[in-house]
Amino acid sequence: MNNDILCIYYSRTGKTRKVMEEIATALDCPLLELHDHAHRSGAMGWLRCGLDAMRKKTNAINRIETEQLLWKYKLVILGTPVWAGRCSSVMRAFLKRRGLELDEVAYVITHSSDEPYREVFDQMDTYLESPHVAEVSLRPGSAGYIFWRDQFLKTCADFAGCKLLPIPGEDESNASENKETE
Numbered sequence: 755m756n757n758d759i760l761c762i763y764y765s766r767t768g769k770t771r772k773v774m775e776e777i778a779t780a781l782d783c784p785l786l787e788l789h790d791h792a793h794r795s796g797a798m799g800w801l802r803c804g805l806d807a808m809r810k811k812t813n814a815i816n817r818i819e820t821e822q823l824l825w826k827y828k829l830v831i832l833g834t835p836v837w838a839g840r841c842s843s844v845m846r847a848f849l850k851r852r853g854l855e856l857d858e859v860a861y862v863i864t865h866s867s868d869e870p871y872r873e874v875f876d877q878m879d880t881y882l883e884s885p886h887v888a889e890v891s892l893r894p895g896s897a898g899y900i901f902w903r904d905q906f907l908k909t910c911a912d913f914a915g916c917k918l919l920p921i922p923g924e925d926e927s928n929a930s931e932n933k934e935t936e
């Protein structure tokens with residue numbers, strides 16, 4: 755297990771979870787999930803998510819247990835869905851409370867449209883001491899998904915000075931076949 759890198763994510767419907775599971779597998783690092791106690795399923799839950807994101811409203815979130823203090827990690831990778839053009843309010847809650855404890859940070863955002871939502875990275879940076887070092891904007895299921903995920907993985911591995919493990923069930927040729935035209 756690579757304890758120089760830590761992955762932390764929030765996922766409402768599982769898409770960001772799947773991406774972060776792949777990333778944590780390839781980097782062989784721990785993966786922690788965030789949640790709050792708001793009711794976020796169904797139509798009312800969807801509406802609450804959108805309103806919370808637009809109003810930048812946050813709730814208390816679960817405590818996460820880490821092997822070492824957050825700032826001691828070489829890299830902390832944060833994964834969140836995009837809500838109404840912003841990061842999810844659950845990830846915002848984490849950044850508000852713990853952002854200044856983070857040293858080197860990388861972002862993974864997932865969304866359903868073709869927009870890259872690069873402004874979300876800048877929004878998230880406002881909670882950090884220094885800007886993020888790597889980022890990837892992914893639309894799960896899109897043609898370029900594997901290519902851009904793997905580019906991000908290479909950047910993270912180079913940054914942390916570690917090797918990448920294969921992701922079970924994936925053909926290694928996928929990375930070159932799925933190049934996206936962004």
Ligand SMILES: Cc1cc2nc3c(=O)[nH]c(=O)nc-3n(C[C@H](O)[C@H](O)[C@H](O)COP(=O)(O)O)c2cc1C
Binds near residue numbers: 803805867869
């Ligand atoms: C309240 C809400 C607002 C959303 N807003 C956007 C948006 O502005 N742009 C977009 O492309 N996707 C948007 N989405 C879709 C999610 O970002 C996307 O499906 C994401 O991959 C879901 O991740 P998850 O399964 O980990 O929750 C929104 C989803 C929700 C619930």
